[in-house]
Amino acid sequence: MLERFIQLITDFPLWFISDLFLLLAVAAGLVNLSFLNKPFYWLLILISLTLSIELAMTIYAAYRQNNHYLINLTSLVEMVCLAIVYAKEIRSPRSRMIIYGLGLIYLIAFLINFEWTRIADYMIGIQRISMIIFVFLHFQSLLVSMRVTNLFSHAMFWVSAGVLIYATGTLFVFLFVNKTLRDPSGDFTWYMIFTQSFSGFFYFVIALSFWLRRREVRMVEHSGL
Amino acid sequence: MKLYIAVGTAVLLVMAIFIIVFVAYYQQKQIRQQLALKELQEKYRKELMAATLQAQEHERRRIAQDLHDEIGTMLSVTKLSLNQLGRTVEHNDPGSTMLVQKTRSLLDETISNVRRISRDLVPTTLERFGLVSALEELAEKASHGEVHVELSCSEKIPVLAPHLNLTLYRIAQELTNNAIKHANASNIVIDLHCRPGEVLLSVVDDGHGFDLDEILKDKRRGLGLRNIESRLSVIDGHVTFDVARGRGSRIIIQVKNPRPEVQVEVETV
Incomplete structure (x- = not known):
């Protein structure tokens, strides 16, 4: 059994590097648990669930079983958790309505488009576009409210930057999924490694944001004394 | 297809990075402007307060001067007139003499009060x-x-x-x-x-x-x-x-x- 996992790691080392970043992010979240507010709790839930799904995917892959439905499930987890993160972070009721609306559209697409044996058609594309809109709404709220004095040490800004890079980096792969990941004659592994690289970057930014959140809370405590 | 995806993604990434940099730059610029505005408001408030206090001191000085030069002088002249009146009634009417003396002491007290108030107003x-x-x-x-x-x-x-x-x-x-x-x-x-x-x-x-x-x-x-x-x-x-x-x-x-x-x-x- 162990040989199967070793074989997987040697065949897809980049895949496991992204998982390593995911593990790092979960560890960072747990270490800084006492400093997290509600949006960051949901971010921790998101990466914890993603880690569980990634583990299940690895087991499936080791036993050479189809694990594509787990990619679809990851998309659902990401969408639900990020919608909650941004709904809790952004105060504007109009922006919240847009977030809930996009969440609803995605859920409908998920119910229609979900497949057990293949990566869903346009559902993940909708999810990536929704994520980009969430980030734009967050950036807009940052510019309108002007509550943050130093944006570079604001953890949620870096989360949004990470989400934007991750969503734009993987948008085309999932938007044209029929020509990329679902094309039998295509280069599935190349596209998966391409998306995993962005996932790895996203998890790294989340890990970093947990430490930034700790610093932010400490600074507020220090200035309050 | 791989090439198209890579180029498309690269273009999107450049745009995303540009947006992130723009938001960071614009927000910092806004914050700097807000701080400058606050400083300006604070400076204006201080200047206004200084002007108010200065006006208050000017007004005190003016009142003190009016009390000393006008009321004080008038009271001194009144005292002189009272003294003259006192000398004329002194021998004829003892009741009036008492009244003049009482008025004189009241006048003295008023003069010293006016002087005290005038001095207190301007140190x-x-x-x-x-x-x-x-x-x-x-x-x-x-x-x-x-x-x-x-x-x-x-x-x-x-x-x-x-x-x-x-x-x-x-x-x-x-x-x-x-x-x-x-x-x-x-x-x-x-x-x-x-x-x-x-x-x-x-x-x-x-x-x-x-x-x-x-x-x-x-x-x-x-x-x-x-x-x-x-x-x-x-x-x-x-x-x-x-x-x-x-x-x-x-x-x-x-x-x-x-x-x-x-x-x-x-x-x-």
């Missing part, structure tokens, strides 16, 4: 002899009956700017009056000290104290304390209230960087 000692002399005079005037006011100051007091002298004097005057009128203090110590780069003025009394929060919450009370804070905001000063109900108070005024002109020797009281 001439402060202008002529400086802060320490003015505070000495304040302590002397405030001491009466059971009330004892003492001035203590360090040997070397730098000559401060006139507006700073006036602010410190007015604050000491306000705090001494408060201690006598509201705290029923019998011993008050006005302490003036200079440290490198700062002037410290404290007024300590043995009165029954007060609840600072309660007084500041009530808009109809604590006008004097608010006035002290307003005066200090103009000269970048700071006030610390070590006060509580049922015990003596200690109020410390701290003015940083008072920019001394020259050092003068002053006798310790």
Whole structure:
């Protein structure tokens, strides 16, 4: 059994590097648990669930079983958790309505488009576009409210930057999924490694944001004394 | 297809990075503008407060001058006329003589009251002899009956700017009056000290104290304390209230960087 996992790691080392970043992010979240507010709790839930799904995917892959439905499930987890993160972070009721609306559209697409044996058609594309809109709404709220004095040490800004890079980096792969990941004659592994690289970057930014959140809370405590 | 995806993704990534950089740059620019606006507002508020205080002093000076030059002169002339009247009625009518004497004593009291009010309105000692002399005079005037006011100051007091002298004097005057009128203090110590780069003025009394929060919450009370804070905001000063109900108070005024002109020797009281 162990040989199967070793074989997987040697065949897809980049895949496991992204998982390593995911593990790092979960560890960072747990270490800084006492400093997290509600949006960051949901971010921790998101990466914890993603880690569980990634583990299940690895087991499936080791036993050479189809694990594509787990990619679809990851998309659902990401969408639900990020919608909650941004709904809790952004105060504007109009922006919240847009977030809930996009969440609803995605859920409908998920119910229609979900497949057990293949990566869903346009559902993940909708999810990536929704994520980009969430980030734009967050950036807009940052510019309108002007509550943050130093944006570079604001953890949620870096989360949004990470989400934007991750969503734009993987948008085309999932938007044209029929020509990329679902094309039998295509280069599935190349596209998966391409998306995993962005996932790895996203998890790294989340890990970093947990430490930034700790610093932010400490600074507020220090200035309050 | 791989090429198209890679190029498309690269274009999207460039746009995403541009948006992130733009948001960060624009937000920081807005914050800087907001801070500059706040500073400008603060500067304007200070200038307005300084102008108000200056206008207040001008008005005091004008009233003092009017009292001295017009009311005081009129009262002196009235006293002269009364004296003449007194001399004419002195031998004929003993009842009228008594009335003239009574009026004369009332007039004398009024003249001395007008002089006192006029002197209180404009601290001439402060202008002529400086802060320490003015505070000495304040302590002397405030001491009466059971009330004892003492001035203590360090040997070397730098000559401060006139507006700073006036602010410190007015604050000491306000705090001494408060201690006598509201705290029923019998011993008050006005302490003036200079440290490198700062002037410290404290007024300590043995009165029954007060609840600072309660007084500041009530808009109809604590006008004097608010006035002290307003005066200090103009000269970048700071006030610390070590006060509580049922015990003596200690109020410390701290003015940083008072920019001394020259050092003068002053006798310790």
